[in-house]
Amino acid sequence: MTVYLNHQFLPKSEARISPDDRGFLFGDGVYEVVRFYHGRFFEAAAHWQRFDRSLAELRMSRPAALDYEKVCHELIVRNGMETKDGYVYLQITRGAAPRNHSYAGDLEATVYGYATELPRNVEKLKQGFRVVFHPDLRWARCDIKSVALLANVLAAQHAREQGAEEAILLRGEQVTEASRSNVAIVKDGVVRTHPLTEGILNGITRQVVVKLCTQLGIPLQEESFTRAEMLAADEVFLMGTTVEVMPVVEVEGQKVAQGQAGPVTRRLQTAFEECVNVCRQRA
Ligand code: PDD
Numbered sequence: 001m002t003v004y005l006n007h008q009f010l011p012k013s014e015a016r017i018s019p020d021d022r023g024f025l026f027g028d029g030v031y032e033v034v035r036f037y038h039g040r041f042f043e044a045a046a047h048w049q050r051f052d053r054s055l056a057e058l059r060m061s062r063p064a065a066l067d068y069e070k071v072c073h074e075l076i077v078r079n080g081m082e083t084k085d086g087y088v089y090l091q092i093t094r095g096a097a098p099r100n101h102s103y104a105g106d107l108e109a110t111v112y113g114y115a116t117e118l119p120r121n122v123e124k125l126k127q128g129f130r131v132v133f134h135p136d137l138r139w140a141r142c143d144i145k146s147v148a149l150l151a152n153v154l155a156a157q158h159a160r161e162q163g164a165e166e167a168i169l170l171r172g173e174q175v176t177e178a179s180r181s182n183v184a185i186v187k188d189g190v191v192r193t194h195p196l197t198e199g200i201l202n203g204i205t206r207q208v209v210v211k212l213c214t215q216l217g218i219p220l221q222e223e224s225f226t227r228a229e230m231l232a233a234d235e236v237f238l239m240g241t242t243v244e245v246m247p248v249v250e251v252e253g254q255k256v257a258q259g260q261a262g263p264v265t266r267r268l269q270t271a272f273e274e275c276v277n278v279c280r281q282r283a
Contacts, residue, residue, distance in 0.1 A: 002078040004071050004090075004113035009078055012114070021110055022103070023093030027148030029110075030054035031091040034072060035241045037120075038280040039082040042241075044069055046204045051090070054145045060094060063109045075115040086117040087241065091147060118242070120276075125269065128249035128261055129165040129238060133227060134158045136169035136176050136199075143198045155179040166238060168251070171199065173226045181240030182206040183248075185225055185233035186264045192229075193239075195222040205239040205272075212271045218264060235262030245272045 001012045022028035032051045035042045048068045055062060062068075072088040095107035137151040155167035156179040167179045176194055177183055182203040184193035191213055194200050213220040230236060235257045236248035245268050247261035256262075261269065 001114070002075065004075055004111070006108075006111055007065075009074060015112070017110060017112070018096035020096040020098060021093055022095060022097065022107075023091065023110060023147055025099055026101070027146065027150075028058070028103075029091060029093030029147040030058060030060075030145050031089060031147050032068075032145060033087050033089050033241050035085075035087045035118075036072075036076060036081070036115075037085050037276050039076055039084065040279050040282045041069065041072065042276065042279045043204050043208065044072075046207060050145060050202065050204065051092075055092065057141070057144045058094070058146075060092070060109065063092070063111055066111060071111075071113055072115070075113055079115050081115055081117055084117050085119050086115055088113060088115045093147065120244070124165075125244065125246060126261070128247035128259075129243070130163065130250040130253075131166045131168050131178070131236075131238075131248050132159050132162045132164045132252055133170050134167040134179070136171045138169070141198050142176070142200055143196075143202060145201060152179045164250075166243075166246075166248075168230070170227055173228070174224045175227060175230055176200050176224075177203075178238055178240075181238040181243050181246070183230075183236065183238055184209070185230050186235035186237075186262060187229070187233050189264065190219045190221055191264065191268075192221045192223055192225050194224045203239055203241075205241060205244065208272065208275060209239050209245060209268055212268055212275075216267060216271060218267070235265050237261075237265045237268070244276070245269045 003012045005015045032047050034047045090113040093110045095109050134155040159167035169176045177200045184191050196202050238246040247265045249259045
């Protein structure tokens with residue numbers, strides 16, 4: 001496997017990062033994940049825009065001469081994935097320096113990238129996910145795509161141990177999002193999802209779904225909802241780069257939409273798949 005580290009493509013076994021790296025010591029860094037279908041990036045521009053924004057919120061700027069798309073494309077080519085489906089992770093940390101919470105302004109960022117093949121999980125997209133609730137233990141800036149994911153890790157692990165695929169995060173009684181995806185409910189034909197605040201990640205898949213709702217004439221409310229409203233919803237679905245538009249069929253062991261993808265979710269899934277197909281066939 002060929003990875004990218006600090007201006008260089010090299011075998012993963014040769015990649016070395018300093019133990020003084022602030023990503024390792026403090027979680028002082030940000031990342032992006034972009035999906036590719038048949039070697040073509042899905043919504044790449046939106047991901048790069050969010051990456052620059054996350055960096056700016058950390059008072060960092062994009063390392064000079066780093067062309068996100070060029071690096072990601074090269075990773076696909078060097079790993080023979082030009083006709084495959086998968087995703088690329090790019091991680092940028094503030095760099096290495098002797099341990100101190102504060103930093104001098106002139107550190108050289110660490111940039112690490114790798115590509116992974118991931119065929120679309122067609123079966124799971126039909127069957128749907130089971131989810132459980134978990135307290136949202138994260139900090140107050142969840143809009144920054146930070147590599148500091150401990151609260152997400154604890155929530156995801158809780159889900160796994162309960163035999164569920166995703167954890168729904170609760171701030172008090174309010175649902176924010178999930179451990180690695182955004183979440184929406186459908187009630188009486190209306191889609192409802194948490195508004196864009198500092199309490200959730202501005203998901204690129206969520207952005208696509210918002211546009212699709214407008215195109216399809218599906219009413220959408222960007223308003224938060226409670227755990228009780230989620231349990232009483234007609235449909236629930238997740239949105240994310242890796243999960244796409246994923247029906248939720250069970251919440252805390254209780255069936256949603258008779259344990260199947262509901263009609264609104266299916267419409268959005270079909271429309272999303274159309275976007276994927278357009279991406280796949282791009283020159
Ligand atoms: N996760 N919310 C959280 C907390 C996320 O981590 C993610 C993405 C999303 C969905 O965002 P997008 O549609 O832009 O992927 C929402 C990625 C896939 C990850 O961490 O692996």
